[in-house]
Amino acid sequence: MLYLFDLLGCAIFAFSGALAAGRAKLDWLGVMIIATITAIGGGTVRDLLMNRHPIFWMQDPCYLYLTCLTGLATIAYVQYLPIPYHVLLVADALGLALFAIYGAQLAAAAGHRGIIVIVMGTMTGTAGGVIRDILSNQIPLILRKDIYASAAIVGIGIYLLLKKLKWRESWAFVAGFIAVVSLRLLALTLNWQLPVFNLR
Amino acid sequence: MLYLFDLLGCAIFAFSGALAAGRAKLDWLGVMIIATITAIGGGTVRDLLMNRHPIFWMQDPCYLYLTCLTGLATIAYVQYLPIPYHVLLVADALGLALFAIYGAQLAAAAGHRGIIVIVMGTMTGTAGGVIRDILSNQIPLILRKDIYASAAIVGIGIYLLLKKLKWRESWAFVAGFIAVVSLRLLALTLNWQLPVFNLR
Amino acid sequence: MLYLFDLLGCAIFAFSGALAAGRAKLDWLGVMIIATITAIGGGTVRDLLMNRHPIFWMQDPCYLYLTCLTGLATIAYVQYLPIPYHVLLVADALGLALFAIYGAQLAAAAGHRGIIVIVMGTMTGTAGGVIRDILSNQIPLILRKDIYASAAIVGIGIYLLLKKLKWRESWAFVAGFIAVVSLRLLALTLNWQLPVFNLR
Numbered sequence: 001m002l003y004l005f006d007l008l009g010c011a012i013f014a015f016s017g018a019l020a021a022g023r024a025k026l027d028w029l030g031v032m033i034i035a036t037i038t039a040i041g042g043g044t045v046r047d048l049l050m051n052r053h054p055i056f057w058m059q060d061p062c063y064l065y066l067t068c069l070t071g072l073a074t075i076a077y078v079q080y081l082p083i084p085y086h087v088l089l090v091a092d093a094l095g096l097a098l099f100a101i102y103g104a105q106l107a108a109a110a111g112h113r114g115i116i117v118i119v120m121g122t123m124t125g126t127a128g129g130v131i132r133d134i135l136s137n138q139i140p141l142i143l144r145k146d147i148y149a150s151a152a153i154v155g156i157g158i159y160l161l162l163k164k165l166k167w168r169e170s171w172a173f174v175a176g177f178i179a180v181v182s183l184r185l186l187a188l189t190l191n192w193q194l195p196v197f198n199l200r
Numbered sequence: 201m202l203y204l205f206d207l208l209g210c211a212i213f214a215f216s217g218a219l220a221a222g223r224a225k226l227d228w229l230g231v232m233i234i235a236t237i238t239a240i241g242g243g244t245v246r247d248l249l250m251n252r253h254p255i256f257w258m259q260d261p262c263y264l265y266l267t268c269l270t271g272l273a274t275i276a277y278v279q280y281l282p283i284p285y286h287v288l289l290v291a292d293a294l295g296l297a298l299f300a301i302y303g304a305q306l307a308a309a310a311g312h313r314g315i316i317v318i319v320m321g322t323m324t325g326t327a328g329g330v331i332r333d334i335l336s337n338q339i340p341l342i343l344r345k346d347i348y349a350s351a352a353i354v355g356i357g358i359y360l361l362l363k364k365l366k367w368r369e370s371w372a373f374v375a376g377f378i379a380v381v382s383l384r385l386l387a388l389t390l391n392w393q394l395p396v397f398n399l400r
Numbered sequence: 401m402l403y404l405f406d407l408l409g410c411a412i413f414a415f416s417g418a419l420a421a422g423r424a425k426l427d428w429l430g431v432m433i434i435a436t437i438t439a440i441g442g443g444t445v446r447d448l449l450m451n452r453h454p455i456f457w458m459q460d461p462c463y464l465y466l467t468c469l470t471g472l473a474t475i476a477y478v479q480y481l482p483i484p485y486h487v488l489l490v491a492d493a494l495g496l497a498l499f500a501i502y503g504a505q506l507a508a509a510a511g512h513r514g515i516i517v518i519v520m521g522t523m524t525g526t527a528g529g530v531i532r533d534i535l536s537n538q539i540p541l542i543l544r545k546d547i548y549a550s551a552a553i554v555g556i557g558i559y560l561l562l563k564k565l566k567w568r569e570s571w572a573f574v575a576g577f578i579a580v581v582s583l584r585l586l587a588l589t590l591n592w593q594l595p596v597f598n599l600r
Contacts, residue, residue: 022399
């Protein structure tokens with residue numbers, strides 16, 4: 001069940017990566033590469049920092065098949081149908097929430113302190129998008145605007161708090177997940193933004 | 201023998217890295233750093249992901265001496281002689297082929313599945329150039345055009361196929377190597393390109 | 401004592417990272433993230449390459465608290481007071497020197513050869529700044545001009561030489577540290593630069 005969700009999250013992020021690759025005019029292989037990196041980059045950085053080997057996609061190649069296929073499917077899709085930006089934003093919020101809480105769960109299970117759990121979860125949810133933006137030669141989106149990484153941080157905080165209050169793992173997971181999704185979608189709807197630090 | 205080829209591959213990639221550094225107007229130390237990263241970046245990422253320690257250049261510092269010297273030699277060379285672009289393209293194809301099949305061989309020897317072997321080999325051959333382009337603030341070349349990573353993928357595929365057909369390791373290696381070089385040079389000569397995904 | 405210096409070095413680098421984030425108009429969370437990455441990026445790359453786990457900031461979360469707080473403090477500070485560029489340059493030289501010699505010490509203690517010690521120390525002192533520049537979409541400063549990485553390299557060389565001459569560890573440390581700081585500040589004062597490799 002969680003595994004299926006995880007694959008779904010990968011497909012969503014791969015889709016957003018493939019669209020970014022299209023805007024940067026990459027070739028088909030480049031699209032598959034960017035789609036894959038966007039989807040699995042966050043978990044890879046997490047596994048490297050936490051010294052978890054083999055890296056998750058090296059153990060289970062389904063992830064790579066899925067992201068490459070999603071990249072190709074995206075190319076085919078946009079020839080015929082409009083890009084469903086609204087659906088995509090909701091799907092992306094689901095992917096962010098899932099990856100963030102799942103990454104946090106792994107770090108908590110490894111016995112890390114609260115702040116490390118937050119960093120690992122947030123990184124799992126966002127690092128793929130950061131690498132995608134670096135490869136497309138842009139300042140990473142999540143650093144510039146929007147409640148994105150912050151939604152992940154708050155949701156992981158709630159997950160950790162509920163665990164401390166002795167909630168069952170699965171309930172804390174669901175609550176954290178819902179918190180990230182709600183916060184992200186609320187921020188999009190109401191156009192919430194963090195204040196900007198503008199030096200000149 | 202393979203070791204000498206490996207050093208040769210490093211020198212070629214260091215040369216291409218130093219030229220990129222010259223185009224970005226870096227200082228002499230920057231040239232040595234970019235030359236080194238271009239040459240050893242791919243193998244470093246591979247070793248980190250496969251949890252191979254010590255990283256190959258930490259065990260054998262010849263690689264670092266060679267790449268730094270190549271960087272300096274490039275600076276001296278271009279003062280007096282024209283850049284041999286045609287020779288460089290052939291040399292680069294040889295380096296790509298060698299690194300790709302060698303990386304694939306390491307991954308196969310570690311017991312990884314076919315798709316992981318392909319990813320590791322392709323990464324060994326191309327990640328250094330990707331990091332070089334990121335450091336020079338460009339969208340990585342291999343994502344934009346040309347049969348480059350794709351030549352590596354096809355060659356590794358042939359290497360794996362021949363191994364499955366019970367060819368001897370060294371013959372499969374040579375066949376894969378020749379496949380990458382031929383495909384890359386054919387693509388350059390005939391101007392083959394992968395189709396581009398252009399999203400406006 | 402060394403630990404306090406290490407935290408001080410982190411705070412200095414976090415400050416310089418936060419200023420870069422302000423120039424790139426990031427939001428407050430982005431400022432904290434860039435401040436943190438600038439401060440701990442070099443040590444993280446070093447720990448990954450040397451297979452030192454847990455990564456230093458995962459074991460001791462003080463680093464993360466400090467860098468995030470420094471990021472926020474920077475935002476508050478620049479509202480009311482001018483940026484002390486001259487103080488910052490001196491502070492940055494101290495941070496560079498400390499991180500470089502400390503990284504070198506760790507690599508030497510792990511039994512690595514001289515050139516690897518130099519690479520690890522220089523990387524500890526400079527990689528954070530390189531990642532900061534990549535995230536702000538600029539060609540890394542240290543590759544373009546200034547005696548920066550080169551000051552670290554010379555200082556580490558002196559540290560290694562004195563160790564070989566049987567100086568006590570702490571004295572060699574201090575001598576290397578002073579060498580880096582002096583060289584960096586002299587270079588700033590006298591406007592020393594490495595020659596540039598300008599291709600076209």
